[in-house]
Amino acid sequence: xxxxxxxxxxxxxxxxGQSVPLDRGQAHYLFGVMRLGLxxxxxxxxxRAGEWAAEITQxxxxxxxxxxxxxxxxxxxxxxxxxxxxxxxxxxTDFIVEKAAELGAARILxxxxxxxxxxxxRADRLRAHAVEAAEQCGGTxxxxxxxxxxxxxxxxxxxxDRRLMFCDEARVGHATDFAAIPDQPDPWAxxxxxxxxxxxxxxxxxxxxxxxxxxxLGPRVLRADTAAVAALALWQARFGDWRR
Numbered sequence: 001x002x003x004x005x006x007x008x009x010x011x012x013x014x015x016x017g018q019s020v021p022l023d024r025g026q027a028h029y030l031f032g033v034m035r036l037g038l039x040x041x042x043x044x045x046x047x048r049a050g051e052w053a054a055e056i057t058q059x060x061x062x063x064x065x066x067x068x069x070x071x072x073x074x075x076x077x078x079x080x081x082x083x084x085x086x087x088x089x090x091x092x093t094d095f096i097v098e099k100a101a102e103l104g105a106a107r108i109l110x111x112x113x114x115x116x117x118x119x120x121x122r123a124d125r126l127r128a129h130a131v132e133a134a135e136q137c138g139g140t141x142x143x144x145x146x147x148x149x150x151x152x153x154x155x156x157x158x159x160x161d162r163r164l165m166f167c168d169e170a171r172v173g174h175a176t177d178f179a180a181i182p183d184q185p186d187p188w189a190x191x192x193x194x195x196x197x198x199x200x201x202x203x204x205x206x207x208x209x210x211x212x213x214x215x216x217l218g219p220r221v222l223r224a225d226t227a228a229v230a231a232l233a234l235w236q237a238r239f240g241d242w243r244r
Contacts, residue, residue, distance in 0.1 A: 004053055004072075006034060007043040009131045009142060014049040014068050019057070022064035031059050042066060045140045050074040076140050078104035079240045080186035082162075084111050085228055086194035087118035087148065092225040096192075097126045097145065099225075101133035103232040104240060105190075107144045111151040115196035121148045155205065162187040164212045167231050169197045171216035178238045181213060190235060192228045 008030075010020055022030065030036045038056055044066065045051045051073035058065035083105040087093045093110075100108050108130065110121050127145040134142045158164070163184060191206070198206070206212050217230050236242040 004041045004043040007135045009135055010044050010046055012046060014044055014046050014052045016068055018068045020044060020054060020066050024062045027060055027062060027064040047142045051140050073140055078106045078141055081105050082107040082109055082189035084109045084189060085192040086111055086113045086116040087121045088195055088224050094129050095225050096228045097129045098133040099229050101130040101143050102137045104236060105143050109146040110148045111154055112148055113151045113194050114199035114202055116194045123147050162189055162211060165190045165235060166206045166212045166214045167192050167217055167227055168214045169221055171214060172221050174216045176215045178234055190231045192224055195224055
């Protein structure tokens, strides 16, 4: 069976014969924008049971319903990889979350560093961007998006077994031989700093962590959103599921 092209994330368990309610936003998109009707098929995923082809059985301006017909894709979990980043301007922060979801981060953690300009972020809005990215890229898993926390507090509780790829802008121009980094399976994390870079005390603390692996992202200073994409791509190519 060919998988439907329109994909939606639903916060409800899926299975054969399962009826799935569609909320107002989904109904508007399906019936008002895409002009679907009774009997048309869509793809649904819930982050737990893979992707399912579902048939529309009820339409309306404010709601609708679909029934799961058959599973079209199993659950594809990403590597156990976290992305820690300092929020920047709204559109660029949204971009980081979207690309992290597309590139296979399992957890996305906004952190407030000494030089972070943003003092608050809306985790619900960022999660919506993660959901939209998963819908568009064919993923069956939506990464967790955490609330904004101080970097120091996150490091205080850092797991002993999780390695940290520390993208240090002070190492710009120094070559990083990623092939020389010991091949260690999950879990890992990537840390991207703010537009103003890390403070001296933050850098000293990170370099002192036995779990930290300081790296350079090349000969040029990258914007924070570009650095996030570059770091995720490098990690995936060296340690992640791009090699499978």
